[in-house]
Amino acid sequence: MVYTIASPDEYLAITGAGVRTVKITKSAWVWPFQRCQRFSIQPRDYNLNLQTMTREKLQFLLPVVFTVGPYVNQKGVIDGHATRDASGDEHAPDPDDRGDALLKYAMLLAEGEATKGVSPGQHIENIVKGIIEGETRVLVSSLTIEEIFTAREEFKKRIFRNIQSELGQFGLKIYNANVKELRDAPQSSYFESLSRKAHEGAINQARIDVAEAQRRGNVGEAQRQGEQNREIAKINAETAVQKTERDSERAQAEATLATRKTVFNRDVNIAQIEATRATESRDEELRKEVEVKRAFTELERLRASDVVKATIARESKQQAADAKAYEEQAQAKASFFSEQQAADAAAYKLHKEAEAKFYATTKEAEAHLVQQQKEAAGISAMAGAYSDLSLAFGGPAGLIQYLMIEKGVYTQLAHANADAIRGLNPKMTIWNTGAQAGSEGGKPGEGSSMGGVDQIRNMYQMLPPLMSTINEQTGITLPEWQFGKLAGDISEREVSGKPIQGMGSNGTSAQK
Incomplete structure (x- = not known):
């Protein structure tokens, strides 16, 4: 008899005595006549x-x-x-x-x-x-x-x-x-084909997405640029207005400062004058006291003889001093009033000039803004009208032809072409070297039997008038040993009206 225990990942299968079929367990006593089998x-x-x-x-x-x-x-x-x-x-x-x-x-x-x-x-x-x-x-x-x-x-x-x-x-x-x-x-290769198809589809879609993103980026950039330009124009206009306001305020401040300086200078001058007058008054008072004391002394000394004379002199000096003090006080008041009037006039003039400058600057800015707005509206209306005309005339080409007719472009081109050729004197020379241009006095059809000789004769007949025409129209003279003499004979015969040697009766030479 053995006590058997299975490991954690195993079970025991017991058969034999006392077990009807198979006993599955983790641990058990194994009796005699029993068999135990471990399985994982x-x-x-x-x-x-x-x-x-x-x-x-x-x-x-x-x-x-x-x-x-x-x-x-x-x-x-x-x-x-x-x-x-x-x-x-x-x-x-x-x-x-x-x-x-x-x-x-x-x-x-x-x-x-x-x-x-x-x-x-x-x-x-x-x-x-x-x-x-x-x-x-x-x-x-x-x-x-x-x-x-x-x-x-x-x-x-x-x-x-x-x-x-x-x-x-x-x-x-x-x-x-x-x-x-x-x-x-x-x-x-079914799945390989599907994978390739999906891969190509993803690549194409990615390219489409990139193109769409670029398009949105370009459009967005243009929109942002336009908004930026509009904002900059708006800021510039506001800056101009603010600058005008600052200039006006600065002019007002300068006028106020000048007025305050004038008032301060006036107060200083008045204070100086008052101090001077006070000093002079005090000096006069001291002098008066001295004179009084001296007069009293002299009066005591000369009381008996000079009382009336001293009294008259004292009263006379007192009146003269009062008159002088009054005159100086009147002059000081007049000077102060004139200076105050001049300062007020200068301040008023500065204030009016600042107001006029501010008003003129404001009106100029408003007029410039209205002019730009009207120009933009006119350009927009003209563009709309041209767009309608383009649709009415079947496209831009029809609109361009209509505008050229309306502006007289074709007439101007005709006048320009006429002016370009005006004064020219073209010369035309016509000669006949055909089969009917036989020998002098010959009949039509007689030269046809000559065969190759006619062709040589026609080519030879063509050279003299050709050289003569080149000489007349271009001024080029060929060497005499080649065609000079022949060309001279042709010219003499043309002048005399005689037929040219070697040309048939049907040969003609016409000039215009």
């Missing part, structure tokens, strides 16, 4: 690269990875709580489950051990891969490639449900299912 419950990953065919007979590679292991039921681990499978679906605990999943898995292992040449793990792997391949191919054959590609999550859930229903009878459970990126089968 670790899940395994099964990687498959399935080549499947869709409903429209399109083959592709479907890489999948399934994590499959024994189903540890509520009795073994979960203890009555709800479970969630690999597809995300939640399952409530099964109250009738008494460990049947582990029992089925243990029996599957025993079946693998009984198979010769195959290990238990290989036996389970063959079963799992066969179920996965079969159910996946059946499911893919009922779908189109577009349904598989666009509904990946739903496709994964359907594969999980179909395979899990088959694996459940062996006590196995899918713990995780992962469908990798679909790939092209050999001799197929």
Whole structure:
């Protein structure tokens, strides 16, 4: 008898005496005539690269990875709580489950051990891969490639449900299912073409977006530039008005300062004059006191003889001093009044000049602004009128022709062309060297029998009038040994009215 304990990732399968079928447990006493087998419950990953065919007979590679292991039921681990499978679906605990999943898995292992040449793990792997391949191919054959590609999550859930229903009878459970990126089968380029199409579409869309962004940027830049120009013009106008106001205020301040300076100078002058007059008055008073004292002394000395004379002299001096003081006071008042009048006149003149300058500057700015507004309105109205005329005349070309007719451009061009050729005296020379221009006195048709001789004669007849015409119109004289003498004979015959030697009766020479 042995007490056996399984590791955390193992279970014990006990058969033999006292056990009806198989006992699944984590620890137990192993009695004689009983057999104990350990088995792991670790899940395994099964990687498959399935080549499947869709409903429209399109083959592709479907890489999948399934994590499959024994189903540890509520009795073994979960203890009555709800479970969630690999597809995300939640399952409530099964109250009738008494460990049947582990029992089925243990029996599957025993079946693998009984198979010769195959290990238990290989036996389970063959079963799992066969179920996965079969159910996946059946499911893919009922779908189109577009349904598989666009509904990946739903496709994964359907594969999980179909395979899990088959694996459940062996006590196995899918713990995780992962469908990798679909790939092209050999001799197929479906997904590559789709990828290239998406790539090119993204590149074209990016180029379109860049062009649209550039267009918006250019338009926005032009709009911002226009707004900037308008704001600058507005700021310049406001600055001019403010500058005019500041100039006016400065002129007023300067006038006020000049007035205050004048008043201050006037007060200083008055104070100086008052101080001078006070000093002089005090001097006179002191002199008066001295004179009084001296008079009293003299009066005491000469009281008897000079009382009347001293009194008269004193009264006379007193009157003279009073008259002088009054005269000086009157002069000071007159000077102060004249200075005040001059200062007031200067301040008033400065104030009026500042007001006139401010008014003139304001009116000039307003007139300039109104002129610019009217010019802009006139240009806008003219542009609208020209646009209407262009539509009426069938386009810009028709409008240009109408304006040239209205402005008399064609008439001016005709006058210019006439003035260009006015005063010219063109000379034209016409001669005939045809077949009818035979020898002198010949009849028409007689020279035609000469054949090649006529052609030579015609060419020779053409040279003299040609050289003569070149000489008359250009002034160029050819050497005498070539055509000079011949040209002179031709000219003499033309003057005398005789026919030119070598030309037929039909040869003509006309000049205009």
